[in-house]
Amino acid sequence: MSIVKEFKEFAVKGNVIDLAVGVIIGAAFGKIVSSFVSDVVMPPLGLLTSGVDFKDLALTLRAAEGDKQPAVLLKYGVFLQSVFDFVLVAMAIFLVVKLINRMKREEQATPAAPPEPTKQELLLTEIRDLLQKKV
Numbered sequence: 001m002s003i004v005k006e007f008k009e010f011a012v013k014g015n016v017i018d019l020a021v022g023v024i025i026g027a028a029f030g031k032i033v034s035s036f037v038s039d040v041v042m043p044p045l046g047l048l049t050s051g052v053d054f055k056d057l058a059l060t061l062r063a064a065e066g067d068k069q070p071a072v073l074l075k076y077g078v079f080l081q082s083v084f085d086f087v088l089v090a091m092a093i094f095l096v097v098k099l100i101n102r103m104k105r106e107e108q109a110t111p112a113a114p115p116e117p118t119k120q121e122l123l124l125t126e127i128r129d130l131l132q133k134k135v
Contacts, residue, residue, distance in 0.1 A: 029089070029092075029093075030085075030089060033085065033088050033089045033092060034085050036088070037081075037084060037085050037088055038081075041084075041088075042054065042081075053077070054077040054078075054080050054081045054084075055075075055077050055078055055081055056077055057075070057076055057077025057080065058073040058074060058075045058076065058077060059073065059074040059076065060072070060073055060074075061073065061074055
């Protein structure tokens with residue numbers, strides 16, 4: 001089997017396509033949550049913390065020396081912002097999974113109606129009933 005043919009079989013399997021769709025939707029969802037955090041949540045939080053922007057928080061390890069060497073900064077504010085983004089994304093995904101699980105449980109809890117008997121079963125039932133009347 002050639003490598004091209006083998007790769008084609010691998011690439012068109014349902015799991016690979018499902019994974020690709022999940023990654024794309026996850027990336028878009030991540031952008032939405034990041035925008036929510038940076039544009040909606042952080043401005044009021046910045047007001048509560050006297051206008052501090054978390055992304056600007058940094059510890060200077062070495063000051064800049066003219067144009068030769070830039071300052072060396074430990075940007076812990078960017079890290080805090082990333083952690084906050086992650087926590088919100090994780091909470092949102094948790095809530096979505098919880099909702100899906102609840103819907104699955106409700107679907108399983110409602111018993112399905114028994115299937116209607118086929119024509120053959122109905123005919124056999126009639127024959128059985130007639131035979132019981134004769135005996």
